[in-house]
Amino acid sequence: MNTPFYIARRYLFAKKSTNAINIISTISVLGVFVGSAALFIILSVFNGFEEVVLKMYNTFTPHLVIAPAKGKTFDPNISALLQLKKDPRIFSYTEVLAENALLKYRDRQSVGLIKGVSADYLKNPNLDTITINGQFVLENKMGQHAVIGSAIQNYLRINTNDPLTPLQI
Structure with a gap:
């Protein structure tokens, strides 16, 4: 045994x-x-x-992020990044500048993460599937626009159909 x-x-x-x-x-x-x-x-x-x-x-989170080792920004025109931008195997390449900011709409305010993105950001085909209200538009003939997350929209009570009341950042 x-x-x-x-x-x-x-x-x-x-x-x-x-x-x-x-x-x-x-x-x-x-x-x-x-x-x-x-x-x-x-x-x-x-x-x-x-x-x-x-x-x-995963619809809006990138597969690869290149971030600076020190500080908040770096020069995107270095040779290695320019080679990545020209590489045909890469579907989409976008520079993003992100920072916390104070958002104010009428009498309500909140702190949120604001991201500045280029027009190449719209190459992601899944952006329309996550848009609940309105359209994912960054710029048109009226000027530049913001795409707001649903949590901030609900907290600040932002009316997406009201073009006369701007969101202050």
């Missing part, structure tokens, strides 16, 4: 006529089993949530 199984059987099941040790051992084993099963199920569910969240944010 295998030594580990012999030791486990010896300490889990008593040979004497008292069944109290057998009952306590069985309850303990069942408790550890149920706890382990619950942890396994919860981790599997959270793994599924991770995939859902990644699919949801």
